[in-house]
Amino acid sequence: MLFYILRRLASAISVVIVTLIASFALFFLAPTDPAGVICGNRCTPERIEAINDSLGLDEPAITQIGLYMKGIVVGRTYTTAGGVVTECPAPCLGYSYTLGQPVTKMLADALPVTLSIVLGGAVVYFGVGVLTGTLAAKNRGSTMDKVAVGTSLLVNSVPYFVVALLVALYATVFPPAQYTPLLTNPWAWASGLLAAWMTLGLTNAASYTRYSRASMIETLGQDYIRTARSKGISERRVVYRHGVRAGLTPVVTILGLDVAFQLTNAIFTESIFGLPGLGLLSIRAFYQYDLPVLMGTVLLGSVVLVLMNLVVDIVYTFLDPRVRLG
Amino acid sequence: MSDQTVRAPQTVARTPRARSADEQAYLEVSDLHVHFPTQDGVVKAVQGLSYSLPLGRTLAIVGESGSGKSVSSMAVMGLHDRKSTKITGSIKVGGKEIVGMSERAMMSFRGADAAMIFQDPQSSLHPYFTIGDQIMESYRSHNRTSKKAAKERAIEMLDRVGIPNPKRRVDQYPHEFSGGMRQRAMIAMALVNDPKLLIADEPTTALDVTVQAQILDLIADLQRDFGSAVVFITHDLGVVAEIADDILVMYAGNAVEHGPVDKILGSPLHPYTWGLLESIPAVSGTPGPLHPIPGSPPSLLAMPSGCSFNPRCEFRERVKDDLCRTLRPDLIARTADTGRASRCHLHDPDRVFEAEVLPRLP
Numbered sequence: 006m007l008f009y010i011l012r013r014l015a016s017a018i019s020v021v022i023v024t025l026i027a028s029f030a031l032f033f034l035a036p037t038d039p040a041g042v043i044c045g046n047r048c049t050p051e052r053i054e055a056i057n058d059s060l061g062l063d064e065p066a067i068t069q070i071g072l073y074m075k076g077i078v079v080g081r082t083y084t085t086a087g088g089v090v091t092e093c094p095a096p097c098l099g100y101s102y103t104l105g106q107p108v109t110k111m112l113a114d115a116l117p118v119t120l121s122i123v124l125g126g127a128v129v130y131f132g133v134g135v136l137t138g139t140l141a142a143k144n145r146g147s148t149m150d151k152v153a154v155g156t157s158l159l160v161n162s163v164p165y166f167v168v169a170l171l172v173a174l175y176a177t178v179f180p181p182a183q184y185t186p187l188l189t190n191p192w193a194w195a196s197g198l199l200a201a202w203m204t205l206g207l208t209n210a211a212s213y214t215r216y217s218r219a220s221m222i223e224t225l226g227q228d229y230i231r232t233a234r235s236k237g238i239s240e241r242r243v244v245y246r247h248g249v250r251a252g253l254t255p256v257v258t259i260l261g262l263d264v265a266f267q268l269t270n271a272i273f274t275e276s277i278f279g280l281p282g283l284g285l286l287s288i289r290a291f292y293q294y295d296l297p298v299l300m301g302t303v304l305l306g307s308v309v310l311v312l313m314n315l316v317v318d319i320v321y322t323f324l325d326p327r328v329r330l331g
Numbered sequence: 332m333s334d335q336t337v338r339a340p341q342t343v344a345r346t347p348r349a350r351s352a353d354e355q356a357y358l359e360v361s362d363l364h365v366h367f368p369t370q371d372g373v374v375k376a377v378q379g380l381s382y383s384l385p386l387g388r389t390l391a392i393v394g395e396s397g398s399g400k401s402v403s404s405m406a407v408m409g410l411h412d413r414k415s416t417k418i419t420g421s422i423k424v425g426g427k428e429i430v431g432m433s434e435r436a437m438m439s440f441r442g443a444d445a446a447m448i449f450q451d452p453q454s455s456l457h458p459y460f461t462i463g464d465q466i467m468e469s470y471r472s473h474n475r476t477s478k479k480a481a482k483e484r485a486i487e488m489l490d491r492v493g494i495p496n497p498k499r500r501v502d503q504y505p506h507e508f509s510g511g512m513r514q515r516a517m518i519a520m521a522l523v524n525d526p527k528l529l530i531a532d533e534p535t536t537a538l539d540v541t542v543q544a545q546i547l548d549l550i551a552d553l554q555r556d557f558g559s560a561v562v563f564i565t566h567d568l569g570v571v572a573e574i575a576d577d578i579l580v581m582y583a584g585n586a587v588e589h590g591p592v593d594k595i596l597g598s599p600l601h602p603y604t605w606g607l608l609e610s611i612p613a614v615s616g617t618p619g620p621l622h623p624i625p626g627s628p629p630s631l632l633a634m635p636s637g638c639s640f641n642p643r644c645e646f647r648e649r650v651k652d653d654l655c656r657t658l659r660p661d662l663i664a665r666t667a668d669t670g671r672a673s674r675c676h677l678h679d680p681d682r683v684f685e686a687e688v689l690p691r692l693p
Contacts, residue, residue, distance in 0.1 A: 228450075228451060228454040229455055229457040232457070236442040237439060237469075237472055238442075238468065240434070250459050325458075325459065326504045
């Protein structure tokens with residue numbers, strides 16, 4: 006098991022490194038003009054050169070990547086033309102061109118916001134989806150089943166950002182969206198994120214209703230469910246112990262990968278509700294050519310994705326005794 | 332195939348235990364109908380089935396797929412979905428009426444008074460629970476005991492069905508068992524509450540032949556020890572000869588022949604039973620062509636009028652007035668032997684069998 010995790014971590018790291026190189030090539034070697042962005046409108050060529058020099062942008066691409074990676078591992082020192090030395094401790098992802106803040110700190114501030122939204126939303130959509138899906142499967146063909154399937158199709162066919170926009174504009178029942186750290190005030194944390202959770206949760210619940218319904222219908226038709234019934238246990242126990250245990254295992258796998266994927270949806274959620282998470286950060290960086298910040302969000306996103314994959318595989322060994330790692 | 336499954340069955344049919352007149356039926360099925368209403372019409376899977384079975388005896392129900400063997404046995408266990416199944420008639424197990432029984436009463440009946448062993452132990456055991464958990468659940472749902480006591484009972488049962496090292500095996504998952512061991516575990520689970528009625532639905536079909544023989548021996552052994560009534564569903568006449576006291580031959584949702592095993596395999600009275608015997612290949616002697624039953628079973632949505640077997644029956648012209656096509660025969664004694672019944676209009680089936688069918692049996 007330990008060996009397996011180590012091996013998977015090694016492969017995870019290599020995936021992240023490839024992502025890093027690819028996105029570095031895309032962003033930094035693209036015909037952009039970071040020094041111009043930093044310097045502003047009235048700028049002398051000398052000043053631009055000085056900026057390029059202090060950020061290492063005049064170095065060859067391969068050296069730049071090397072410096073960037075070195076910064077992540079051991080930290081990095083920037084020296085401006087005026088001789089001002091700035092220490093950027095590991096993991097150093099550089100400084101925002103527009104705000105001058107260390108990217109690491111910006112990411113560290115934004116990550117809890119995004120995680121709060123994504124995980125809170127996941128609780129809502131997994132809970133609602135699995136519950137309605139299981140009930141629909143159990144009462145297959147009933148009015149309740151038809152309503153659940155119809156609603157989920159309807160919800161799924163409306164683009165997510167439209168729903169989020171409508172909620173943000175018209176759903177005045179929710180407290181205004183804002184972010185308060187969980188540890189500062191749990192109540193304010195929850196009420197400020199409620200609108201985002203509900204939007205993210207209810208739209209995605211539609212998919213989970215269908216995943217769990219399909220999986221539960223298949224499971225409830227299995228021979229071992231008939232065996233369970235023949236033992237003389239209650240139908241409730243048959244469905245919720247024997248059925249759910251087997252039927253929801255594949256749905257949990259989807260959930261793990263989905264949580265990582267929802268980081269993309271966070272761009273919409275955070276932009277529409279004005280929550281200062283990774284999505285908002287990356288959108289702002291994108292429009293402002295703030296390459297270090299953009300690079301940082303991409304890198305963090307890939308780390309989360311790879312980690313979630315690993316977590317899913319490990320969790321699966323606990324859920325399905327037939328799966329052995331090694 | 333091993334020789335025990337393909338030997339001409341009439342040569343090995345064991346002599347059934349004599350049936351004493353005062354034996355009381357533990358399982359009594361009378362005029363059972365099981366219908367499934369569907370969009371295409373009503374599927375009449377079982378139509379007026381009646382039979383009875385005392386404790387200590389084994390009844391083999393044989394017939395093609397779709398003849399209603401499994402459906403009628405599932406009805407005995409109350410395993411049909413109440414919403415999509417219409418069951419009429421009567422099923423009495425130990426005096427209790429099963430048809431129309433409340434779900435609550437059904438829960439205490441299932442697994443305690445009657446238990447079932449299924450065809451494929453691989454798919455019939457829950458893949459995510461240990462063998463011990465599954466046996467314990469069955470035990471604890473009918474007995475108020477501690478987990479520890481239930482586990483001891485599970486170990487005891489695994490030991491009883493011949494699983495080596497049961498203390499270790501009890502904590503393993505089904506995928507860690509071989510096919511035969513899984514079926515033994517299924518049997519242990521079915522018998523954990525000492526049910527008086529055991530229904531085995533093709534329990535050896537998914538197993539390889541050497542294991543088949545062991546499982547059959549085990550079931551026979553356990554039946555002797557527990558004195559239970561066993562309904563054994565199969566389409567393997569070799570297995571029937573090994574294990575059964577009585578045979579019920581089913582065709583298109585009904586019994587067409589019923590009687591002691593040696594009589595039915597030795598001198599059957601129904602053309603359908605003749606066809607079944609003729610379809611078994613011989614392993615010794617000169618291999619000749621098989622003589623299978625022509626055609627296929629009728630649709631359960633649109634049954635033929637008269638005898639349900641008449642479209643496939645080569646002897647129907649022997650019956651006067653086209654009776655086979657117009658009148659459904661009753662399941663009654665056709666010969667002097669009253670211990671057996673057949674559903675056929677032929678007035679001399681024993682002579683027809685001896686003169687025409689017996690010579691061409693493989």
